Amino acid sequence: MPSLRHDLLATLIPKVRKSRDLDTEPAERARVEAWHRTLDRSLPVRATPGFRKKWDVEVADIGFPSYVLTPRSGRVHRTLYYVHGGGYMAPIDAFHVRYATRLAAAIGARIVMPDYPLAPEHTWADSHDALVADAAHWAGEDGGAVLAGDSAGGGLALAMALSMRDRGLAPATSLVMHAPWVDLTTSTPETHDVDAIDPWLFIGKLQAYAGWWAGSPDDLGRPEVSPALADLAGLPRALMLHGTRDLLHPGCRLLVRRAAEAGWDLTSIEEPDLIHVYGLLPLTPESARAFRQVVEFVR
Incomplete structure (x- = not known):
């Protein structure tokens, strides 16, 4: 049973973020594009206590900014490559930084956090x-890299792992995904049922954002966009965490089935009645x- 604190946040977060389904796709596109013109794309660190005292920040140019965060303690044994969520249309959030710094400190890692171009102005092809x-x-590099992400970022991390495999590049040591968005075709019919109980995500926005990121209906099912539909054999060992009050959880279950068919070492933790990316919520027993x-998994 979810904790009272989880249920309080499940009520408050959608209200604070003014979550609601779209009116029309063109209106939503215009709203998001107008919002993007106002964004400060600097690294948001306000939710991370003592950030400036604990972390040095460099900005690498990989065609777009990629933040490299190194602990001032000097205790670095590997890299946490963290890909942020946000429906492919929202930038890095302060709670992404908070989570990544906590995890990196626990496992002795630097952080690399790319600020990839956002939809609808950009598609997967502009950054993949x-x-x-x-x-x-x-x-x-020495110690290798843990590849991690949440929501859209979790799906993107999986898509990246697939391309790293297919191109014969160095693989991540492991993959961590919080409620990843892995099927942008919305091919799982259960998704429409979960839409009625998810307080945060909405099917109309899910379909609009998927179309923006794909760029073309023909690209919705390709591995770079919907990695759950790809050949999953030969990927790094992975951990996936998701709740059942989450519009993306039918896609997560699809990934579990396809992983078993491919013989991919995927550990899935499904939590009843928990909301989207519950593992990143602040100060709940479920996120702890x-x-x-x-x-424990990445150690």
Whole structure:
């Protein structure tokens, strides 16, 4: 049974973020594009106490900014390559930075966090090759790289792992995905049923954002966009965490089935009645448990 704190956040977060389904796709596109013109794309660190004292930040240019965060303690044994979520249309959030710094500190890692171009102005094709090459570079460094992401970022991390495999590049040591968006075709019929119980995500927006990121209906099913539909054999060992009050969880279950068919070592933790990316929520027993599970897995 979910904790009271989880259920409180499940009520508050959609209200704070003014979550609602779209009116029309053109209106949503215009809204998002107008919002993008106002964005400050600097790294948001306000949710991370003592950030400036604990982390040095460099900005690499890989065709777009990629933040490299190094702990001032000097205790670096590997890299955490973290790909942020946000429906492919939202930038890095302060809670992405908070989570990544906590995880990196626990496993002795630097952080690489790419600020990839956003939809609808951009599609997967504008960043995929650069992300794959950059992740493979860090995977080839001493200690290797843990490839991780949440929501859209979790799906993108899986798509990157597929391309790293197919191109014969250095693989990540492991893959961690929080409620990844892995099937942008929405081919799982259960998705429409879950739409009625998810307080945060909405099917209309899911379909609009998927179309923007794909760029073309013909590209919705390709591995770079919907990695759950690809050949999953030969990927790094992976951990996936998701709840059942999440519009993306039918896609996560699809990934579990296809992983078993491919013989891919995927550990799936499904939590009843928990919301989208519950593992990144602040100060809940469920997120604390998820954090321990991730640290144990990647250690």
